[in-house]
Amino acid sequence: MTAIQIDGKRIAQAVRDRIKKEIEAERSTRPPGLAAVLVGENPASKIYVRNKRRMCEEVGIYSEEYTLPEDASESQVLELVGRLNADPKIHGILVQLPLPKQINTRRILDAVSPDKDVDGFHYTNVGKLVANQDGFVPCTPLGIIELLSASGIAIQGAHAVIVGRSDIVGKPAACLLLHRHATVTICHSKTRNLAEICSQADILVAAIGRPRFITENMVKAGATVIDVGINRLPDGKLAGDVDFESVKNRAGAITPVPGGVGPMTIAMLLSNTLQSAKWSEQQGR
Numbered sequence: 479m480t481a482i483q484i485d486g487k488r489i490a491q492a493v494r495d496r497i498k499k500e501i502e503a504e505r506s507t508r509p510p511g512l513a514a515v516l517v518g519e520n521p522a523s524k525i526y527v528r529n530k531r532r533m534c535e536e537v538g539i540y541s542e543e544y545t546l547p548e549d550a551s552e553s554q555v556l557e558l559v560g561r562l563n564a565d566p567k568i569h570g571i572l573v574q575l576p577l578p579k580q581i582n583t584r585r586i587l588d589a590v591s592p593d594k595d596v597d598g599f600h601y602t603n604v605g606k607l608v609a610n611q612d613g614f615v616p617c618t619p620l621g622i623i624e625l626l627s628a629s630g631i632a633i634q635g636a637h638a639v640i641v642g643r644s645d646i647v648g649k650p651a652a653c654l655l656l657h658r659h660a661t662v663t664i665c666h667s668k669t670r671n672l673a674e675i676c677s678q679a680d681i682l683v684a685a686i687g688r689p690r691f692i693t694e695n696m697v698k699a700g701a702t703v704i705d706v707g708i709n710r711l712p713d714g715k716l717a718g719d720v721d722f723e724s725v726k727n728r729a730g731a732i733t734p735v736p737g738g739v740g741p742m743t744i745a746m747l748l749s750n751t752l753q754s755a756k757w758s759e760q761q762g763r
């Protein structure tokens with residue numbers, strides 16, 4: 479058996495087309511606005527921010543970019559975030575991580591207004607996610623749900639096993655799957671019998687950060703395998719957390735790397751920004 483390949487590029491394009499249409503239909507109102515805050519010259523961060531701005535342009539989201547020097551102080555970043563919080567053109571604020579050492583990341587993330595926290599990292603939004611209330615949800619886990627639903631994969635009643643418990647992927651993905659009535663198991667580096675637990679999954683999400691860690695023997699025949707991992711190999715190529723070549727012979731559906739979860743993350747950021755503009759309009763902000 480060869481698994482169906484879940485095409486994240488196509489599904490992300492469909493999400494962007496939907497957003498673009500909606501923004502075009504609401505031309506009379508102010509367009510959604512996204513501000514990206516970068517501190518320092520991290521090349522990967524610069525590429526991410528450039529891609530995000532390009533995608534904003536594609537769908538009609540107004541975007542701004544602020545780059546502070548590597549040695550910027552915490553108060554400089556807080557001052558910028560405060561200005562963006564008060565700017566009515568801006569509906570989403572994205573602080574590109576990682577931040578330099580002298581800056582307390584949590585303090586910055588919690589300074590972003592929860593109403594503009596399109597990354598879903600503010601504690602208010604973390605709480606709302608756990609309580610299954612409307613709020614902003616981190617983009618990568620939201621992208622996983624979009625991939626599953628666009629591919630017609632049933633979540634209700636499925637056993638979802640997530641390997642990885644980070645605040646930005648594993649934990650929020652677990653909440654989203656639980657709220658959609660999956661039975662959820664979260665695994666991590668101290669989990670015993672990992673292979674056995676993974677092989678019970680109907681939906682297996684790998685968010686580990688170790689290239690090709692999930693092998694064929696850890697996957698149930700016909701399972702859906704979502705590979706979140708992005709790992710740079712010594713030869714410069716990218717690899718996921720799943721050994722795609724062997725697992726594709728056993729899984730029912732699988733996401734490739736690149737071209738699976740990755741493109742969804744930016745698409746969901748745009749979707750959250752549009753959602754923020756709608757909430758802001760409804761509340762007369």
Ligand code: NDP
Pocket residue numbers: 618641642643644645646647648665666667668669672685686687688706707708709739740743
């Ligand atoms: P973290 O490093 O924050 O978390 C990794 C998790 O994997 C931890 O919970 C860790 O367990 C667990 N883990 C590590 N080793 C093992 C092991 N041997 N067995 C079982 N569990 C293990 O990573 P992130 O969640 O931020 O990212 C995960 C991957 O996803 C990375 O490759 C990252 O680049 C990628 N990523 C991709 C995105 C996208 O847009 N596609 C977005 C975000 C991340 P413990 O908690 O016990 O240490």
